[in-house]
Structure formats: structure tokens, C-alpha cells
Amino acid sequence: MPDMNECQICGAPAPPLPGQCEEVTGYRLIRNPWSPTPSFLDGNLHFSCLEASERRGEFFEEFTRMVRAGHEQIDSLDGSPPPLTRTGLGMTQIYAGSECLVFESGVSDRWMVVRRTGPWYRLSHRDLLDISAGRAPHSPADVVPYPLPREPGSGIAEWDLPELLTFLGVADRYAPPDELERAEYEFVDYYAPKRLLDYAVRAPLPLPREAREFLKGYAQEYVPVTFPDENEA
Numbered sequence: 001m002p003d004m005n006e007c008q009i010c011g012a013p014a015p016p017l018p019g020q021c022e023e024v025t026g027y028r029l030i031r032n033p034w035s036p037t038p039s040f041l042d043g044n045l046h047f048s049c050l051e052a053s054e055r056r057g058e059f060f061e062e063f064t065r066m067v068r069a070g071h072e073q074i075d076s077l078d079g080s081p082p083p084l085t086r087t088g089l090g091m092t093q094i095y096a097g098s099e100c101l102v103f104e105s106g107v108s109d110r111w112m113v114v115r116r117t118g119p120w121y122r123l124s125h126r127d128l129l130d131i132s133a134g135r136a137p138h139s140p141a142d143v144v145p146y147p148l149p150r151e152p153g154s155g156i157a158e159w160d161l162p163e164l165l166t167f168l169g170v171a172d173r174y175a176p177p178d179e180l181e182r183a184e185y186e187f188v189d190y191y192a193p194k195r196l197l198d199y200a201v202r203a204p205l206p207l208p209r210e211a212r213e214f215l216k217g218y219a220q221e222y223v224p225v226t227f228p229d230e231n232e233a
């Protein structure tokens with residue numbers, strides 16, 4: 001089994017960073033187009049690897065099918081019964097442009113923008129208000145636990161994001177340093193016995209211009225659902 005903390009495309013360390021590297025969880029039952037044997041994706045993807053991959057189209061079809069789907073049966077990996085069932089995000093497509101699709105949730109104030117090249121961005125109502133006001137939407141700063149592949153040595157608490165990515169040898173998989181500077185990275189904790197780093201990062205989401213323009217108009221009309229947030233992707 002591949003390590004879920006590594007990029008499922010290139011196999012290098014892949015600390016999650018909204019807008020640049022995200023996780024596909026195994027229970028979403030999305031076929032892994034990069035696996036030599038039939039399997040479902042369970043792990044992180046560098047968006048730069050995704051966009052550079054010849055298989056990105058297969059991923060896009062599978063991923064957007066899951067975004068639209070409610071509870072559905074899907075084929076098992078080897079075609080044997082009984083069929084598997086999964087719960088998709090149940091979102092409705094509200095925009096299709098040359099670069100991306102936009103989906104909305106019918107039950108909570110959530111949106112998703114999916115580039116035709118693969119990367120996806122989750123949006124909250126606050127993001128929608130930011131877009132409407134002409135500001136860049138930022139991902140929330142959730143704490144991410146990430147196991148490091150080797151001992152970082154002292155000083156990890158003082159590292160910034162480019163230093164962490166350089167230590168992991170994957171700086172070239174993420175945005176260039178001048179763009180990374182706009183991400184608000186925060187060291188939270190490091191647990192040496194398990195080499196487990198906890199960090200939080202809030203980053204501007206690089207939405208396609210067409211999505212920002214569409215959502216700006218859409219935001220004028222939108223009435224919040226105001227249900228509790230329970231549809232985390």
C-alpha cells in the first residue's frame with residue numbers, strides 16, 4: 001500500500017496545503033488512475049503533479065462524478081459482487097467554463113471549484129463574500145498532523161513554509177517562494193517519538209478568473225442556507 005502522506009502520483013512527501021496539495025480519502029472510492037493495479041485513491045496529491053499528469057482527465061471525470069453523486073453503488077475493483085456503495089458530496093453544478101466547473105451544496109453554505117486539469121478548491125460562505133468584495137478567498141487554518149519521513153533536527157519550530165518544503169525535498173511541487181509568502185503558516189507542535197508535525201496554514205486559493213467572475217455575480221443573488229456545516233468534503 002502506498003503511504004497516504006506521500007503524493008499518490010510522484011511518491012514524494014506531500015504535506016497538505018489548500019489550493020496546492022490536498023487529500024482524497026479512501027472512503028470516497030475514487031479510482032486511482034496512477035496505480036498499476038486496480039485501487040481506490042487514499043492519500044495526498046500535489047496539484048502540480050496532477051496538472052502535469054496525462055491521467056488528469058480520468059481523475060477529473062471520477063472526482064466530479066463523486067462531487068455530484070449522492071448515495072450510489074459503484075463497481076468493486078475486480079468486478080465481483082456485492083457492489084460497493086459510497087456517499088458522494090451531492091452537489092449541484094452551477095457553472096461550466098473553459099477552465100473549471102463550480103458546484104454548490106443544497107444543504108449547507110459550501111461550494112467547490114474543480115479545474116478541468118484536476119485541482120479543486122473548497123469554498124465557505126465567507127469565501128463567497130470575499131470574492132464578492134474583490135478579495136482573494138483564503139482557506140481556513142485547520143491544524144494538520146503530518147508525519148515527517150526523517151528527523152528534522154532542532155529549529156523546526158522556527159521554520160517557515162519554504163524551509164519545511166525544502167527539508168522535505170518538494171519545494172518545486174508547490175508555488176514559488178514569493179507566492180508561498182502569502183500563505184500564513186504556523187508551527188503548532190512537534191512530537192519527536194512519532195516525528196509528527198502539527199501545523200496550520202491559511203493560503204490564498206488560486207481560483208480561475210472565470211470562477212471568480214461567475215461567483216461574484218452569483219454572490220449578489222445567494223441566500224445563505226444557514227444549516228450547520230456538516231458536508232465537509
Ligand SMILES: [Zn+2]
Pocket residue numbers: 007008009010011012045046049173
Ligand atoms: Zn507529487
